[in-house]
Amino acid sequence: xxxxxxxxxxxxxxxxxxxxxxxxxxxxxxxxxxxxxxxxxxxxxxxxxxxxxxxxxxxxxxxxxxxxxxxxxxxxxxxxxxxxxxxxxxxxxxxxxxxxxxxxxxxxxxxxxxxxxxx
Amino acid sequence: xxxxxxxxxxxxxxxxxxxxxxxxxxxxxxxxxxxxxxxxxxxxxxxxxxxxxxxxxxxxxxxxxxxxxxxxxxxxxxxxxxxxxxxxxxxxxxxxxxxxxxxxxxxxxxxxxxxxxxx
Amino acid sequence: xxxxxxxxxxxxxxxxxxxxxxxxxxxxxxxxxxxxxxxxxxxxxxxxxxxxxxxxxxxxxxxxxxxxxxxxxxxxxxxxxxxxxxxxxxxxxxxxxxxxxxxxxxxxxxxxxxxxxxx
Numbered sequence: 001x002x003x004x005x006x007x008x009x010x011x012x013x014x015x016x017x018x019x020x021x022x023x024x025x026x027x028x029x030x031x032x033x034x035x036x037x038x039x040x041x042x043x044x045x046x047x048x049x050x051x052x053x054x055x056x057x058x059x060x061x062x063x064x065x066x067x068x069x070x071x072x073x074x075x076x077x078x079x080x081x082x083x084x085x086x087x088x089x090x091x092x093x094x095x096x097x098x099x100x101x102x103x104x105x106x107x108x109x110x111x112x113x114x115x116x117x118x119x
Numbered sequence: 120x121x122x123x124x125x126x127x128x129x130x131x132x133x134x135x136x137x138x139x140x141x142x143x144x145x146x147x148x149x150x151x152x153x154x155x156x157x158x159x160x161x162x163x164x165x166x167x168x169x170x171x172x173x174x175x176x177x178x179x180x181x182x183x184x185x186x187x188x189x190x191x192x193x194x195x196x197x198x199x200x201x202x203x204x205x206x207x208x209x210x211x212x213x214x215x216x217x218x219x220x221x222x223x224x225x226x227x228x229x230x231x232x233x234x235x236x237x238x
Numbered sequence: 239x240x241x242x243x244x245x246x247x248x249x250x251x252x253x254x255x256x257x258x259x260x261x262x263x264x265x266x267x268x269x270x271x272x273x274x275x276x277x278x279x280x281x282x283x284x285x286x287x288x289x290x291x292x293x294x295x296x297x298x299x300x301x302x303x304x305x306x307x308x309x310x311x312x313x314x315x316x317x318x319x320x321x322x323x324x325x326x327x328x329x330x331x332x333x334x335x336x337x338x339x340x341x342x343x344x345x346x347x348x349x350x351x352x353x354x355x356x357x
Contacts (some may be wrong), residue, residue, distance in 0.1 A: 002221065003182060003222075003224075004211060005133075007281070017168045018168070018170075018344075020170065021170035022170060023168050024170075025171075025172060025173050026173050029172065036172075036174040037173045037174060038171060038174065038176070038178065038218070038220070039170065039172070039173040039220075040170075040172050040173070041171050041180050041182065041220070042169060042170045042171075043126070043166045043168060043169040044168040044169075045168075045261070047138065047167075047255070047281045049255045049259065049281060049282040049283075049284075050168075050258060050279065050280060050281040050282075051256075051259035051261065051262075051263050051280045051281075052263075052276060052278065052279050052280075053263060053267065053274075053275040053276040053277065053278050054263050054264050054267040054278070055275060055276065057276070058344065059276065061279050063237070063241060074350050074351065077348065077350065077351035078350070080350050080351075081351045081353045082353065084353075085353045085355075089355075089357065092329070092357055093310045094357050099276070099356060100356065100357040101276070101277075101279070101355075101356055101357070102353070102354070102355050102356070102357055103239070103352070103353060103354045103355075104299070104351075104353035105241075105305070105347045105348070105351075105352055106348050106351040106352075107347070107348070108348070109224045109226070110196065110224070110225050110226070110227070112193050112196065112197070113193065113196035113197050113200045113223075113224075113225040114126065114200070114222070114223070114224055114225075115200045115201065115203075115204045115221070115222060115223035116220070116221070116222045117173065117204075117208075117218065117220075117221050117222075118152040118220055118221070119211055119213055119219040119220070119221055120341070122301060122341075122343075136287045137287070137289075138341070139287035140287065140288065141289060143289075144289050144290075144291060144292050144321070146291050148292040149289065155291075155308070156291040156292045156293060157290060157291040157295070157297065157337070157339070157349075158339075159289075159290065159291050159292070159294065160244070160288065160289065160290050160299050160301065160339070161288060161289045161290075162287060162288040162289075163287040163288075164287075165287075176312045177320050186343070222357055226345045228345070229343070229344050229345070229346070230311065230313035230315050230317065231312050232317065232318075232319045232343075232344040233319070233341065233342070233343055233344075234319045234320065234322075234323045234341060234342035235340070235341045236323075236327075236339075236341075237337060237338065237340070238327065238330055238332050238338040238339070238340055
């Protein structure tokens, strides 16, 4: 059930999308919170139109949103966020002269109305 | 006010975006929860960079997120989720040898701060 | 920390993405809620596949989602939503014969599990 969406600004040239997707799924699938590895559905999204703050500094960002069924403990959420952050920290390019921000967000999904099936 | 975003993995070739958008809006607009049909704003989003789980199996997914102003009953949310699932179940391609996952998520939007107008 | 995502339907030709991003960041960065202007990460997203309601009328939309760390007062959320709406109201094209909807949504992000750093 977890859905992971990783946005990254297009000025992070050579952002290794395939590598990051593989590594982040591997990191999530070994968590005790994930019962079935096939449930982890991750995507990267290259952002071509963006603006960071209000100063002319050269800036980029990578942001991950993980959506989980509600009911996880704060400790479990922290652990999952840190697993994602570790992969992004490792693989995100740091272009010369660019300030790059990294963030990870966990969002609860309503468990009662969630539909899930295999076709 | 409802916002519907349908993500689908790009390996679901011939995913009928226009048909699904028409059918899902028709299904939502007949719900007693929807006061004005023009409020239903739906989009499909073809996902080219994705990874499902940590096994080499051939896999695809379709995931719908419906965002609604807060305050709906659990029954109303279940009904809306099932209307969406029914359309996706009907129209999603099932490529030979691919495991395809379908999911639907309902997310509350904060009613107090929501802005809505016609220009 | 704020993340702003502005979806607009592709039939709003000449939607001024760069201008709107600049103006909306300027409007947000002068809010007392924003401690560091560099935190505001905004993007526009042109939606090519969409359907609005169930009638054949010519329709378009622009929708902004602002995601903030939880804990803001209702008044602060209203003020931020209105800052965004004012920019969109000013710059969104109004094509002849098209009904254009504008909406702004504020979504809380879980503060406890949020990860944020500069690389």
